[in-house]
Amino acid sequence: MRLYGLIGKSLTHSFxxxxxxxxxxxxxxxxxxYESFEITSIDELxxxxxxxxxxxxxxxxxxxxxxxxxFLHDRSEEVKxxxxxxxxxxxxxxLGGFNTDASGFRASIAxxxxxxxxxxxxxxxxGASKAIQYALREMNIDHRIVSRKGQPGEMGYEDIDDVVLRxxxxxxxTTPLGMYPNIDNDPPLPYxxxxxxxxxxxxxYNPAQTKFLRQGxxxxxxxxxxxxxxxxxxxxxxxIWNSTK
Numbered sequence: 652m653r654l655y656g657l658i659g660k661s662l663t664h665s666f667x668x669x670x671x672x673x674x675x676x677x678x679x680x681x682x683x684x685y686e687s688f689e690i691t692s693i694d695e696l697x698x699x700x701x702x703x704x705x706x707x708x709x710x711x712x713x714x715x716x717x718x719x720x721x722f723l724h725d726r727s728e729e730v731k732x733x734x735x736x737x738x739x740x741x742x743x744x745x746l747g748g749f750n751t752d753a754s755g756f757r758a759s760i761a762x763x764x765x766x767x768x769x770x771x772x773x774x775x776x777x778g779a780s781k782a783i784q785y786a787l788r789e790m791n792i793d794h795r796i797v798s799r800k801g802q803p804g805e806m807g808y809e810d811i812d813d814v815v816l817r818x819x820x821x822x823x824x825t826t827p828l829g830m831y832p833n834i835d836n837d838p839p840l841p842y843x844x845x846x847x848x849x850x851x852x853x854x855x856y857n858p859a860q861t862k863f864l865r866q867g868x869x870x871x872x873x874x875x876x877x878x879x880x881x882x883x884x885x886x887x888x889x890x891i892w893n894s895t896k
Contacts, residue, residue: 652682652683652684652705653682653683653684653705653707654683654684654685654686654703654705654706654707655671655683655684655685655686655706655707655708655709655710655892656668656685656686656687656688656703656706656708656709656710657685657686657687657688657709657710657711657712658688658689658690658696658699658709658710658711658712658715658719659687659688659689659690659711659712659713659714659715660689660690660691660713660714660715661689661713662687662688662689662712664831664857665687665712666856666857666878666881666885667685667687667710667712667881667885668685668686668687670881670882670885671683671685671885671889672684672685674885674889688703688709690715693715693718693719693722696719696722697722700741706741707740707741707742707892708738708739708740708741708888708891708892709738709739709741710737710738710739710884710885710888711736711737711738711739712737713777713778713779713827714777716735716736716737716752716777716778716779717734717735717736717777717778717781719736719739719748720734720735720736720748722746723736723739723746723747723748724745724746724747725745725746725747725748726747726748727747727748727749727750729749729750729753729785730748730749730750732785733750733753733781733782733784733785734781735750735752735777735778735779735781735782736748736749736750736778737749737750737751737752737778737782737884738750738751738884738887738888738891740891740892740894749888749891750782750785751883751884751885751887751888751891752778752779752782752783752880752884753782753783753785753786753789754786754883754884754887755879755880755881755882755883755884755885755887756782756783756786756854756880756883757786757789757790758879758880758883759875759877759879759880759883760852760875761790763850763873763875764790764821764850765850767820767848768792768820768821768850769792769793769820769821770792770793770794770795770818770819770820770821771787771792771793771794771795771819771821771822771823772794772795772797772806772811772815772819772821772822772823773787773794773795773796773797773823773825774797774798774822774823774824774825774826774828774838775796775797775798775824775825775826776796776798776800776802776805777825777826779825779854780796780825783823783825783854784796792821794821795819797810797811797838808838808839808840811840811841812841812844813841813844816841816844816845816849817844820848820849820850821849821850821852822840822849822850822851822852822867823851823852823853823854824838824851824852824853824854824855824861824863825854826838827855828861828863829853829855829858829861829862829863830855830857830861831857831858834858834861834862835862836862837861837862837863837866838863840863842866842867842870843870845866845867845870845871845872846870846871846872847870847871847872847873848872849867849870849872849873850872850873850874850875851863851864851867851868851872851873851874851875852874852875852876852877853874853875853876853877854876854877854880855876855877856876856877856878856881859876859878860874860876861876864876
């Protein structure tokens with residue numbers, strides 16, 4: 652029995668286990684199973700691997716997409732460029748790191764972009780943000796990072812006003828703000844300046860419409876949650892785990 656799984660800190664409402672369990676059942680894959688592995692520190696990874704010798708692959712979620720890098724024996728070009736890993740292939744005790752977030756994001760958003768979506772604000776600077784920044788560069792979309800910390804080169808939320816939002820019409824939330832059960836949270840934006848020209852994208856999928864997306868929709872903006880991105884990255888993970896390359 653081949654074992655796959657997800658590592659993260661809080662996986663109560665994880666998408667991955669349900670998705671792969673349904674996939675295996677629907678496709679008649681009887682020699683595989685998928686489990687969620689909550690770990691309180693990335694330092695628990697070696698013990699997890701030792702306790703589960705049948706593990707062939709792992710997905711990686713918050714907060715370990717960057718912290719897992721030192722444990723990898725090999726890194727894909729995407730992982731090297733992005734600086735984050737969300738997919739691990741395990742072969743003969745070696746951990747190969749991949750990133751499927753970037754391609755999942757790109758596949759979900761690209762068909763919906765309009766010609767005026769040339770500049771993006773990306774909220775958050777973690778592993779998911781790094782993958783999305785990589786995808787935006789590939790799509791030649793100029794972008795700025797927005798964070799509460801206000802690091803050099805980043806914007807603070809207090810810097811966003813009507814002028815900024817006239818120029819940046821693609822708004823992407825990569826933070827946990829608004830994720831279940833904290834559904835009343837949202838990035839602190841001047842939502843009154845949003846309009847039909849804006850596109851709000853949230854990597855969160857639970858709830859399906861976050862407060863961030865709802866406020867955009869109320870102003871006529873296009874909105875999209877992270878469900879399609881998750882499906883895309885999950886299917887690419889499956890392809891990686893079953894690849895001989």
